[in-house]
Amino acid sequence: xxxxxxxxxxxxxxxxxxxxxxxxxxxxxxxxxxxxxxxxxxxxxxxxxxxxxxxxxxxxxxxxxxxxxxxxxxxxxxxxxxxxxxxxxxxxxxxxxxxxxxxxxxxxxxxxxxxxxxxxxxxxxxxxxxxxxxxxxxxxxxxxxxxxxxxxxxxxxxxxxxxxxxxxxxxxxxxxxxxxxxxxxxxxxxxxxxxxxxxxxxxxxxxxxxxxxxxxxxxxxxxxxxxxxxxxxxxxxxxxxxxxxxxxxxxxxxxxxxxxxxxxxxxxxxxxxxxxxxxxxxxxxxxxxxxxxxxxxxxxxxxxxxxxxxxxxxxxxxxxxxxxxxxxxxxxxxxxxxxxxxxxxxxxxxxxxxxxxxxxxxxxxxxxx
Ligand SMILES: [Zn+2]
Numbered sequence: 001x002x003x004x005x006x007x008x009x010x011x012x013x014x015x016x017x018x019x020x021x022x023x024x025x026x027x028x029x030x031x032x033x034x035x036x037x038x039x040x041x042x043x044x045x046x047x048x049x050x051x052x053x054x055x056x057x058x059x060x061x062x063x064x065x066x067x068x069x070x071x072x073x074x075x076x077x078x079x080x081x082x083x084x085x086x087x088x089x090x091x092x093x094x095x096x097x098x099x100x101x102x103x104x105x106x107x108x109x110x111x112x113x114x115x116x117x118x119x120x121x122x123x124x125x126x127x128x129x130x131x132x133x134x135x136x137x138x139x140x141x142x143x144x145x146x147x148x149x150x151x152x153x154x155x156x157x158x159x160x161x162x163x164x165x166x167x168x169x170x171x172x173x174x175x176x177x178x179x180x181x182x183x184x185x186x187x188x189x190x191x192x193x194x195x196x197x198x199x200x201x202x203x204x205x206x207x208x209x210x211x212x213x214x215x216x217x218x219x220x221x222x223x224x225x226x227x228x229x230x231x232x233x234x235x236x237x238x239x240x241x242x243x244x245x246x247x248x249x250x251x252x253x254x255x256x257x258x259x260x261x262x263x264x265x266x267x268x269x270x271x272x273x274x275x276x277x278x279x280x281x282x283x284x285x286x287x288x289x290x291x292x293x294x295x296x297x298x299x300x301x302x303x304x305x306x307x308x309x310x311x312x313x314x315x316x317x318x319x320x321x322x323x324x325x326x327x328x329x330x331x332x333x334x335x336x337x338x339x340x341x342x343x344x345x346x347x348x349x350x351x352x353x354x355x356x357x358x359x360x361x362x363x364x365x366x367x368x369x
Contacts (some may be wrong), residue, residue, distance in 0.1 A: 006048050006059045009187065010146035010198055013052035017249035018059060020047040020182055020256045025294055028183045028287035029105075031316035034324050042320070045291065047182050047189065047252070053201070054194035054247050056170050058187045061144050072108050075345040079214040080113040080136065083166065088117040092208050092222045093162050096121035097131025100156055104137035105185075110164075129158045136166045136220075141188045147202070154202045163204060163223045165195065171241040172217025174251065177258040180292045180368060181215075191246035192219055193238045199223045206234045214345060262368050263296035266340075270302040279334060282306035282367065283350065284342035285313050285325045292342070292368060294320040303340070307331035332356040340367040 007014045024042035032040055048059040087093045099120045101110060114120050114134070124130040133156050143149035153163055170191040173181045182189065190198075196206045207230030209221040219237065222230075245251025273280045282289065285308035293303070298321065305326045306318055313325045331339070332354055339357055341347060344366045350357075357364065 008050040010055045011053040015051040019253040026320035028290035034317045056189040074349040083220040084113040084117040098124040099132045100124040100130035102135045102139040104139040108137040110136040131161045133163045168215045169217045169219045170246045171244045176216045179255045180288045209234045209237045267296040278337040280338045281336040282340045289342035342367045
């Protein structure tokens with residue numbers, strides 16, 4: 001642990017705690033070529049919880065290479081559709097206004113679903129103020145200066161406008177022990193109470209929030225300029241997340257105790273399967289697979305390949321390991337006994353698109369937990 005002073009990337013306070021330390025990790029977004037022998041550069045990954053504003057964040061910020069070429073899971077589109085439907089039905093968003101969207105390096109857009117829900121009059125021009133400002137595809141979590149990012153979004157709101165933010169809640173990460181959600185490039189990990197506090201500090205108030213099942217808990221939250229009264233959904237969700245312990249360094253810090261056992265259990269399972277002569281392959285060359293494989297010390301001897309639908313990843317390897325990324329076709333050709341799923345939200349989609357796995361008596365199992 002370094003003795004540097006950490007200051008909050010939202011409120012600037014230096015009062016906080018390192019709650020999880022994943023050591024040094026390779027960039028989880030830059031997949032090296034299969035022919036690149038490494039070693040890949042690594043960077044510290046420490047989660048710090050601000051006592052002043054409640055924002056959980058990476059303590060360190062190296063300029064980590066990101067090159068995101070993934071295909072979006074169907075589950076994300078479905079979640080946006082449900083969110084947009086909720087926004088339209090609840091009357092939270094006046095229809096027909098100008099819409100501005102903040103893009104995430106991961107791609108994806110809310111515009112098709114908002115359009116389908118009748119919520120878009122037109123798309124605002126670059127920098128133009130809008131009636132609806134959307135940070136819906138996890139854009140803001142990549143910003144090093146969280147306050148500047150939120151102020152920028154707030155400043156684009158027309159009088160009476162609404163800001164919609166979507167985030168994978170820290171409550172889900174804590175409750176479901178998703179420690180491998182903590183990764184380089186993702187600098188902020190919001191909870192509903194922290195988001196409410198952050199919004200208040202830039203002159204906005206949260207008027208409604210809803211928890212969706214994506215990633216075990218993804219919140220869509222609507223905010224407007226302070227003074228607009230909301231419904232009690234924000235308070236209800238905030239209380240629920242407080243009970244889970246999102247503001248409590250000791251409770252969030254319990255994640256640390258699951259890191260080593262989770263990584264070791266995966267390595268043990270792969271060793272046992274290899275001993276039985278079974279073929280175990282992975283699916284989902286996603287960023288969250290990286291800290292898990294690296295901490296477990298898993299190489300191609302234990303997990304010979306990870307499949308991914310994105311053709312751009314196919315001649316690459318998993319960062320920090322020698323595990324190649326293969327196509328879904330190659331996965332089914334190898335007739336695995338078990339496919340470890342690194343992105344559990346893909347399960348329903350994969351059972352439909354790759355029936356060969358279960359037809360051949362193979363099974364899908366989550367890589368963690
Ligand atoms: Zn803070």
